[in-house]
Amino acid sequence: MLSARELATFRKQLLAWFHQFQRDLPWRRTQDPYRIWLSEIMLQQTRVAAVIPYYKKFLERFPDVQTLAAAPQEDVLRLWSGLGYYSRARNLQKAAQQIVAKHDGKFPTHPEDVLDLPGIGNYTAAAILSIAFGQKHAVLDGNVARVLARLSAIRGDLREPRRWEKLQQTADALLDTNSPGDWNQAIMELGATVCTPKSPQCLLCPVAQFCEGRKLGIAEDLPEKRKKRATIQVTLAAAVFTDKNGWTLLLPPPTDKNQAGLAAFIPTIVSRLWHFPTVSANGDPAAKLRTFLKRFLPRERIAKWKLAPAAKVRHAVTYRDITIFPFRINLKKLPRIPGAKHAALHEISVLPVSNLTRKVAQSAETAAIPLSKKR
Ligand code: SF4
Incomplete structure (x- = not known):
């Protein structure tokens, strides 16, 4: 638990680090919810380097939600071909059609409407609403959960419902409500580039002084392994x-x-x-x-x-x-x-x-x- 002063320092240091060291990614040069949404969907289960060429090609063919909604499904799948997890592409197009039919082609701004779109869960909704519209929602996915588990030295299966709920509360408490979009991207960037699954680079970490996992010498052991389904x-x-x-x-x-x-x-x-x-x-x-x-x-x-x-x-x-x-x-x-x-x-x-x-x-x-x- 951080004091108010520690929390302010924590936020300041993480945001300053993000502003200086963030990677230059195409979806970071826009506030268009359609483009941010597309990047979030493509990035599910897929590495950034693999996503970038698909993202660019997809936007050349489908520059806005209307074009995507009206396209033959086969064209959408063709541009997704090779990226895997094709239900993402099918849901993306269904959601685009829903946005055109129900929201006059404008990406909705009410969380309930966003969560009602096919293929959008809590994480994606929070990411789009905070980055595109500055709304105060903290993101939580496996990447962010790993960072939070290390910062707070949380043991056990992070996907266990009560533990996940606790992690969401921690993410909400840490959120910088003055710049929620940047904050969410900063914590995701920390997980992607510094607090990585294997060998976190604690010496480069802008918030290392607040990290319980590091203090206890257990950062690399967190999160604890989940039981894997047999192959x-x-x-x-x-x-x-x-x-x-x-x-x-x-x-x-x-x-x-x-x-x-x-x-x-x-x-x-x-x-x-x-x-x-x-x-x-x-x-x-x-x-x-x-x-x-x-x-x-x-x-x-x-x-x-x-x-x-x-x-x-x-x-x-x-x-x-x-x-x-x-x-x-x-x-x-x-x-x-x-x-x-x-x-x-x-x-x-x-x-x-x-x-x-x-x-x-x-x-x-x-x-x-x-x-x-x-x-
Ligand atoms: S100190 Fe290390 S384990 Fe802790 S948040 Fe930073 S990179 Fe992750």
Whole structure:
């Protein structure tokens, strides 16, 4: 607990440090809530360096909320392609449509209205409202929680609801209400550049004299590790059809209807985007794939097709450790599957596809390609 005087010094030192050492980031040069919102959504689960080129390209194509709201979803996903966690892009567009429909295209300023937007939780709402509108809301996410846990020497699982609530109270008490936007960015910047998850650089810290974790010599041990969910091994097989022109076939983004009867995790693994025909394949992947393809192509003599194995691909999605066996199936003509899309195999990466699908395409491009007879 800091005295009023200590608190004033704490705030002054942190803000002065931020004003001198903050990184020059594109979203720090604006007060436009749309741009700040976009940066906050892109930065969820993604590093700053990875976000910057996506942020710039996205704004070139969708410079304001109206353009984003009116765009085909496929264009939005295409510009998000490679950034991962595609529900963020879908929610961003749904929220843009809600802003146009309910708020006349202006970003709402009431917390309740902001929290009502798809994809916006307490942290993002506080960040936008404080940075764009100067409202007095303190941010709390994993990054800020780590800093606060070290400053106050808080042990245990920070995500435990009562502990998280306590951390929010601490964040609220520390907030500099004269400049809440800068304050929130300052504490986030401290966590991102100095009070980092591993090896906090306490010698460079502008508020080191207030840090209980440092005084007790336990800063590096905080926050204490959460129990990790056990990793699950998943084996898949994917069919990469190609014709003589190098075109391939992708299935549409999975929905409950078109994925009925398949392993429930497939839509998550392909990020609900365009993807190669993919099936869970413990045992003999080629045999599993042939059986699976029968479902779409009951009249084809799939048993006669040559399935050329490409190099297996490894990929991780949250707690799933995925091994996928791509098979190249070269045919004179691509088979007809309702709803499927045809595209040049070497241009897959410009489509809205997941990183897993890109990896499969890259692997398949290098596979040997014996020609199969169709039918
Ligand atoms: S002194 Fe060290 S542990 Fe404490 S807030 Fe600063 S960087 Fe983090």
